């Protein structure tokens with residue numbers, strides 16, 4: 001199958017747009033879900049406070065410490081509320097077939113990631129916010145498993161994954177402990 005991005009050109013403005021709106025949307029949805037599920041909020045807060053103890057500043061190394069609940073919350077938020085819910089359009093370069101469907105040359109293909117994240121064939125209780133579902137499965141958001149592709153996959157997948165996740169984690173550290181951000 002040969003598919004290419006319909007719009008291949010990115011400038012600096014697109015970079016800011018790609019990086020800020022998406023990350024902030026993830027942050028807002030995660031917070032909204034935590035407010036709706038106070039017991040999960042408490043778990044995340046306690047875990048972060050345990051890691052931070054009485055440290056005056058969040059350091060990058062703190063983000064690498066085990067932070068189970070927060071990582072699970074981020075994954076589950078990306079499943080239920082993918083910030084780029086229809087991902088980026090692709091265009092077929094030649095006649096091709098996807099899952100039995102004929103796709104002629106130059107057809108725009110749109111992937112509904114929002115629907116994938118709520119597909120009952122793929123997910124148990126798909127409408128429920130259950131971060132702990134990720135404890136028993138190896139599915140990650142890095143583009144290796146097609147059940148969870150909020151950053152898409154392949155060579156043109158999002159290059160900002162690590163930056164986005166670190167930004168959200170950093171926000172929760174600062175918010176939960178009240179300590180200053182990293183220098």
Ligand code: HEM
Pocket residue numbers: 005010015018019020022023026082083084087088150151152153155156157158159160161163164
């Ligand atoms: C939660 C946050 C983010 C989400 C959900 C997200 C999602 C995506 C998606 C779905 C694509 C399309 C990938 C494809 O077509 O295969 C993309 C592309 C891109 N993203 Fe992100 N992104 C996020 C954060 C960021 C950040 C923080 C940056 C930069 C600092 C960034 C920079 C880019 C760029 C430059 C592209 C275009 C890549 C290319 O076409 O080669 N993104 N992102």
